[in-house]
Amino acid sequence: MDAIITDQTYTTATLATAPLPSIPWEERPAGNSDVLWRYSANPIIPRDAIPTSNSIFNSAVTPFQGAYAGVFRCDDQTRHMNIHRGFSADAISWQIDPAPIQMRNDDPEVTGVVHRYDPRVCWIEDRYYVTWCNGYHGPTIGMAYTSDFQQFHQLENAFLPFNRNGVLFPRRINGKYAMLSRPSDNGHTPFGDIFYSESPDMMHWGRHRHVMGVKAWSWQSTKIGAGPIPIETSEGWLLFYHGVLTSCNGFVYSFGAALLDHDEPWKVRYRGAPYLLAPQTLYECVGDVPNVVFPCAALVDGATGRLAIYYGCADTVTGLAFGRVDAVIDWLKANSVV
Numbered sequence: 001m002d003a004i005i006t007d008q009t010y011t012t013a014t015l016a017t018a019p020l021p022s023i024p025w026e027e028r029p030a031g032n033s034d035v036l037w038r039y040s041a042n043p044i045i046p047r048d049a050i051p052t053s054n055s056i057f058n059s060a061v062t063p064f065q066g067a068y069a070g071v072f073r074c075d076d077q078t079r080h081m082n083i084h085r086g087f088s089a090d091a092i093s094w095q096i097d098p099a100p101i102q103m104r105n106d107d108p109e110v111t112g113v114v115h116r117y118d119p120r121v122c123w124i125e126d127r128y129y130v131t132w133c134n135g136y137h138g139p140t141i142g143m144a145y146t147s148d149f150q151q152f153h154q155l156e157n158a159f160l161p162f163n164r165n166g167v168l169f170p171r172r173i174n175g176k177y178a179m180l181s182r183p184s185d186n187g188h189t190p191f192g193d194i195f196y197s198e199s200p201d202m203m204h205w206g207r208h209r210h211v212m213g214v215k216a217w218s219w220q221s222t223k224i225g226a227g228p229i230p231i232e233t234s235e236g237w238l239l240f241y242h243g244v245l246t247s248c249n250g251f252v253y254s255f256g257a258a259l260l261d262h263d264e265p266w267k268v269r270y271r272g273a274p275y276l277l278a279p280q281t282l283y284e285c286v287g288d289v290p291n292v293v294f295p296c297a298a299l300v301d302g303a304t305g306r307l308a309i310y311y312g313c314a315d316t317v318t319g320l321a322f323g324r325v326d327a328v329i330d331w332l333k334a335n336s337v338v
């Protein structure tokens with residue numbers, strides 16, 4: 001990639017995010033001009049971090065009570081996909097509960113577990129919301145909330161099957177809760193665009209709007225799906241999302257970024273033509289599903305614009321990448337193909 005960015009040259013977008021001085025951080029390696037760079041100690045979570053796990057990846061973390069908490073996708077050694085809570089002092093070294101999260105709801109139709117995977121965690125108003133891909137006669141968007149990562153109250157599924165990659169916005173927009181999602185099929189979906197939906201109550205979702213579709217002959221030519229919770233900036237909502245290319249050897253999952261309109265987030269202001277991070281290291285190219293990087297969370301320091309992006313690697317382990325919000329926005333403006 002061209003050396004278009006140094007840490008000094010970008011313009012400043014105001015962040016609506018609180019300072020997070022304890023965000024994990026490592027400076028860009030000397031001689032590297034990429035917009036995002038990998039943590040030198042990747043992967044941060046091995047596949048066997050709990051006794052029963054086959055793999056731990058595609059997971060979400062958030063600041064919590066002066067430290068960090070998260071919801072982790074752990075596939076066990078029967079290859080059942082489930083979500084587990086975890087805690088960390090530094091957001092790098094994680095203690096993951098070996099037992100899956102048990103949800104509460106008086107209606108067993110809501111809490112039945114078929115499979116649960118690819119969680120996201122979003123603080124809105126007064127609690128943490130968790131969304132994930134929930135098996136209910138096919139994949140759909142499961143939802144729950146928690147205050148303490150001990151008790152989780154499950155809500156109704158947001159949509160009918162089939163749907164994946166449900167990602168909430170961190171505040172109401174035009175008075176409504178807002179979510180991105182990706183209608184899909186019951187298998188390894190060979191298509192998929194990102195849509196925007198809104199809700200007055202976290203139960204009834206509607207007023208669906210198309211946000212963006214695939215781009216032919218590119219890293220995002222087969223399907224795309226929202227990744228971490230969108231980051232609010234004075235320039236709009238910064239969205240990282242995964243994109244899939246179908247090669248003669250199967251799917252290749254990379255990730256890139258877009259900037260969505262501040263007040264009408266279904267309108268794309270800028271969209272990066274190149275990917276930001278593609279499977280290139282051994283732990284991204286080799287694993288249970290080769291050639292996958294799949295981001296589900298980003299920490300942001302509102303004071304400095306530092307970013308720490310958590311992503312699943314080859315459906316096996318979890319990695320961390322760093323960047324700066326302003327640099328990503330400048331790169332988007334210089335490399336956009338809306």
Ligand code: BMA
Binds near residue numbers: 292
């Ligand atoms: C998608 C999801 C992700 C996974 C990816 C690559 O459909 O199932 O959890 O990382 O496929 O296998």
